[in-house]
Amino acid sequence: MPLIYTYPTVSPASEDLVLLTDTSDSSKATKTATVSSLLSIGLAQDINTAKVSLSASDLANLWQTPVTIVGSPGAGKYISALTIEITFNYTAPQYTTDGAGDLELKYATANGKLVINDWGVSSVPWTGVASENKIIPNTFSGLWGENEALQLAITGGTANSLTGGGGTANIYVTYKIVTI
Numbered sequence: 001m002p003l004i005y006t007y008p009t010v011s012p013a014s015e016d017l018v019l020l021t022d023t024s025d026s027s028k029a030t031k032t033a034t035v036s037s038l039l040s041i042g043l044a045q046d047i048n049t050a051k052v053s054l055s056a057s058d059l060a061n062l063w064q065t066p067v068t069i070v071g072s073p074g075a076g077k078y079i080s081a082l083t084i085e086i087t088f089n090y091t092a093p094q095y096t097t098d099g100a101g102d103l104e105l106k107y108a109t110a111n112g113k114l115v116i117n118d119w120g121v122s123s124v125p126w127t128g129v130a131s132e133n134k135i136i137p138n139t140f141s142g143l144w145g146e147n148e149a150l151q152l153a154i155t156g157g158t159a160n161s162l163t164g165g166g167g168t169a170n171i172y173v174t175y176k177i178v179t180i
Helices: 035-040 056-060
Strands: 017-021 030-034 047-054 067-070 077-089 102-107 112-115 132-137 150-155 168-179
Touching: 017 035, 030 035, 047 067, 056 168, 067 168, 077 102, 150 168
Parallel strands: none
Antiparallel strands: 017 030, 047 168, 067 150, 077 132, 077 168, 102 112, 102 150
């Protein structure tokens, strides 16, 4: 029998079979189950990742026009953000700021928010001259927003909180939908 790490890796289909040991059987019999049957008992945590690419114009307009990262999940549900990753791609010219405002991942009606303190509009990378990546764990404060979209915005600043730059960004939010 070959070593397990020598088998090819595949993306499983729902009808594919996996081997398991039935511990409820005193003989510990080896049995099979379908991938879909494993998913139906909750082994997949319904964790998703949304990616949104932002142009220089999108970034400059975050104060006036928040960008939806994850759409409304439906009645009786809310989006639980697990992590956010921002990849900033510097392109000259660098941004200028009024030094005010916070970059936030927030619900559409601002019930709850994650203030991205390390990347407020007056800090690197927006006013720097280098590309940068940042992974931010879930530190949401406030109430979860039932049936509300999750948005990226600059809050507390002015219409010119972030201007004149040429950089772009990719935003990745890992989340799950929770039923209330």
